[in-house]
Amino acid sequence: MVEKSLILKEAEAIKNWLCTVRRDFHQNPELGMEEFRTQEKITTYLQEMGIEVITGIANTAVVAMIRGKYPGKTVALRGDMDALPIADRKKVSYRSKIEGKMHACGHDAHMTILLGAAKLLKGMEDRIHGTVKLLFQPAEETIGGAKPMIEAGVMENPKVDVVLGLHVTPEIPVGEIGIKYGQMNASSDTIKIVIHGESTHGAYPHGGIDAIVAAGQVIMAAQTITSRNIDPRKSAVVTIGTITGGTQGNIIANKVEMVGTVRSLDPDTRRTVLHRLTEIVEQVTKGLGATGEFIREEGYPALINHDNIVDIVGENGRQLLGENKVKIIKDPSLGVEDFGYFLEESEGAFYRLGCRNQKKGIIHYGHSDLFDIDEDCLSIGVALQVKNALTILGEEDIDEEITGTDSTAY
Structure with a gap:
């Protein structure tokens, strides 16, 4: 005692x-x-x-x-x-x-x-x-x-x-x-991703650019950041928490907005995650004929x-x-x-x-x-x-x- x-x-x-x-x-x-x-x-x-x-x-x-x-x-x-x-x-x-x-x-x-x-x-x-x-x-x-x-x-x-x-x-x-x-x-950053496509009738998808399909590809690609771009001995999280897009079931969506969070434990990892997210949003959408905008709201260190x-x-x-x-x-x-x-x-x-x-x-x-x-x-x-x-x-x-x-x- x-x-x-x-x-x-x-x-x-x-x-x-x-x-x-x-x-x-x-x-x-x-x-x-x-x-x-x-x-x-x-x-x-x-x-x-x-x-x-x-x-x-x-x-x-x-x-x-x-x-x-x-x-x-x-x-x-x-x-x-x-x-x-x-x-x-x-x-x-x-x-x-x-x-x-x-x-x-x-x-x-x-x-x-x-x-x-x-x-x-x-x-x-x-x-x-x-x-x-x-x-x-x-x-x-x-x-x-x-x-x-x-x-x-x-x-x-x-x-x-x-x-x-x-x-x-x-x-x-x-x-x-x-x-x-x-x-x-961890540090935190709020992220917003806006994907712009071109609407058309759902029966004729070749006449437009599907922002929802592009969003799906961006989400899947973003999940590879922590598994393939970050040292496995370090930690990071990329979470998409909300997704909004489309107006009707038979219309190709011309816009999708997603909001999420990034968490990491050191400044270098934080920079890497944000850089790769920017590249993925811009390049994946470009490859599908759409355009992507990545917006970061800086959070706590x-x-x-x-x-x-x-x-x-x-x-x-x-x-x-x-x-x-x-x-x-x-x-x-x-x-x-x-x-x-x-x-x-x-x-x-x-x-x-x-x-x-x-x-x-x-x-x-x-x-x-x-x-x-x-x-x-x-x-x-x-x-x-x-x-x-x-x-x-x-x-x-x-x-x-x-x-x-x-x-x-x-």
């Missing part, structure tokens, strides 16, 4: 406050770029702590600064804010009050953990060398709110040296974390962790929770996470925080209308983010210097 660290004790001392904050967020979910109440609540909490707050960035984002007494590095901690358009079916006192909206992916917990970390770090600022930036980010589920925040300069002045993020997961029991070296989440920062998270997890409480995630996810934008700007790591509790029935995955967390994970997340930030700032001994927190103040 690992001896409980003082940082973890401090985080546990504010558990009631954390639960109150999280449940308020959970009852009042807001969708991406609509997080106005959420922004106001976060700002109020931070101001009550005496923390410098910056708003007016990327619409509903909140940035806060904890400036240590001494110069040093800058570490950023990120928490996403937005909910999902899902009706909450849980039978709990804190279920969503907003019809058709729900924190079904744990972002209420992420904001709460970041506020808890802010509370503890603010109490240590006289001993800290460097700066901690708190990034409350909107619209992770939709447009990728990390990108406009970066474009607004949140990673500068002072320049962020290391950025850290976490995500609660019911795949891991509460009291444990999951770390992943290297590639963790791949989330690729920096191994040296993952080492820090893993070691801190073992120190706080125990040697066997840190799980190595072997396989990357082809789901997306816009934290990858931050990792393009600085070193950093993203990790999983266990929130599962079988006995309490907390077993439902993210984006489920029954999703919930074991709130014990809140204190654990706070302690980990605080210890990670302190380690990066070179304050590895500060855990032994904490004299105690008056939990009644919260």
Whole structure:
């Protein structure tokens, strides 16, 4: 049994406050770029702590600064804010009050953990060398709110040296974390393919150019990209999700539109897939007398962790929770996470925080209308983010210097 660290004790001392904050967020979910109440609540909490707050960035984002007494590095901690358009079916006192909206992916917990970390770090600022930036980010589920925040300069002045993020997961029991070296989440691109033919009577197909037949050939050819153009040791997915074309059963279709998604785990694979798709759409349709148009809507980049920062998270997890409480995630996810934008700007790591509790029935995955967390994970997340930030700032001994927190103040 690992001896409980003082940082973890401090985080546990504010558990009631954390639960109150999280449940308020959970009852009042807001969708991406609509997080106005959420922004106001976060700002109020931070101001009550005496923390410098910056708003007016990327619409509903909140940035806060904890400036240590001494110069040093800058570490950023990120928490996403937005909910999902899902009706909450849980039978709990804190279920969503907003019809058709729900924190079904744990972002209420992420904001709460970041506020808890802010509370503890603010109490240590006289001993800290460097700066901690708190990034409350909107619209992770939709447009990728990390990108406009970066474009607004949140990673500068002072320049962020290391950025850290976490995500609660019911795949891991509460009291444990999951770390992943290297590639963790895929990049995503939305693709649209438009094929133009020439309509004619279905009884006389030679008089036209069948856009549906051309579309079928494009779909089949596109499926060869992952099997014949991508190194089998790497991963990519090409999915066509919708197809629309034709007006009547006895008319050769003159136009087909298809929409799909491309997922990949590294930039080179991403470029290869998109290049081959462009060639296939243009050349296959040309060979059939039609014309093809390939349109790409760029999505999130791949989330690729920096191994040296993952080492820090893993070691801190073992120190706080125990040697066997840190799980190595072997396989990357082809789901997306816009934290990858931050990792393009600085070193950093993203990790999983266990929130599962079988006995309490907390077993439902993210984006489920029954999703919930074991709130014990809140204190654990706070302690980990605080210890990670302190380690990066070179304050590895500060855990032994904490004299105690008056939990009644919260």
